[in-house]
Amino acid sequence: MIEAMHYAATGPGKRLRPAVLLAAAEACGGAHANALPAAAAIEMLHAYTLVHDDLPAMDDDDERRGRPTVHVAFGEGIAILAGDGLLTAAFGALAELGPYAGAAVAVLARRAGAFELLGGQAIDLTASPESLGSLASVERLHAAKTGALFAAAAELGGIAAGAPAATCASLGRYGLSIGIAFQHADDRDDQEFQELAEAAKERMRVLGEEARAIAQSFGGRGARLASIAAWFASQA
């Protein structure tokens, strides 16, 4: 199971969420070193969602990033446990944030919990396609499934840097914007919701602008946040 956890968390991938987290910490004047436990936590959290998402009872995917998925490589039982282990280890890593541990755990539990990330996955599992006919309902799903974890990444960066609550909330909006834009780009690449493609393209532009404006509110220290927003906008 430990091997399966390692396999899941260290596969090829862009490490976007930890990059956002460290950029957010930097924007708040925090040292990278103090934010590293949170960066590890957000990547383990993301890895767990992929392991459980790929299971036969969920999306039933055999391959991810060119490699067999965890349940194909290690069996379904071990894949369930490995996902559970990564989720548990993510919270364990946040406990290393000292005085900020409580706030960090509260944010991750909310963003990754039943009313955001997991709620989005449950909708994905059970919703009929026609219930997702409008851009607004598609974006609500994107906000839960993808936006929530990018929002958590940005907020956790602020928390690890000791930023005040209002700043962390603003970072959360930054993360939500790039997360939703990212999922629009993903849909386009997967040719999903094609009848909404034009509207989604315009939304990606607007969301990218919103994220860039928040990044700029941090001045020079927000430069990395701004480049990340620009990269997301360039995917539109």
Next chain:
Amino acid sequence: MIEAMHYAATGPGKRLRPAVLLAAAEACGGAHANALPAAAAIEMLHAYTLVHDDLPAMDDDDERRGRPTVHVAFGEGIAILAGDGLLTAAFGALAELGPYAGAAVAVLARRAGAFELLGGQAIDLTASPESLGSLASVERLHAAKTGALFAAAAELGGIAAGAPAATCASLGRYGLSIGIAFQHADDRDDQEFQELAEAAKERMRVLGEEARAIAQSFGGRGARLASIAAWFASQA
């Protein structure tokens, strides 16, 4: 999914782990009210382990406590997500412990993580019966699968009451002892490891004594811990 989480966490059951947690808080002079978030956390953690344990890829159980298991009642995908949601909510509840949140999350992540609880479940899933031929190896499995969560319950009670680390460690040994004894009793009721039954009976007596001695070290405030130890010993 929310309904499935509720179904899983509120079924019939003895609520032993929260009872141990509150008794441990009481032994340390803590108020029940301050320990309630941790009591909720340990029960949600326990409920999640049952939901995932019952899945077809794990123990494949259709019934628990006289009711259909979660995947039978709600489907396998929702059962996976509901377990994930309960695990996430457990850590979210610990975030409410204010200054003790970090220590509490660290303890639960370790006890419920890949090297204790989940490690035990992985062994359960993959070990050959002959590798469990001795009482010592059976007890190592019991310590991981059952002892770890009772240990976490007792430690979290101490942490929520602001007890020093040495006291929490002692409470952890109390929890481990009653947890292992509990699992021996469970094996006897399920007629597992029958060739070890006599030795296990003697171990249950010894473990009960150990737990009782730790409870008594708390003086009058440890009375409830002592009665719980006596109840576990009476199951022998």
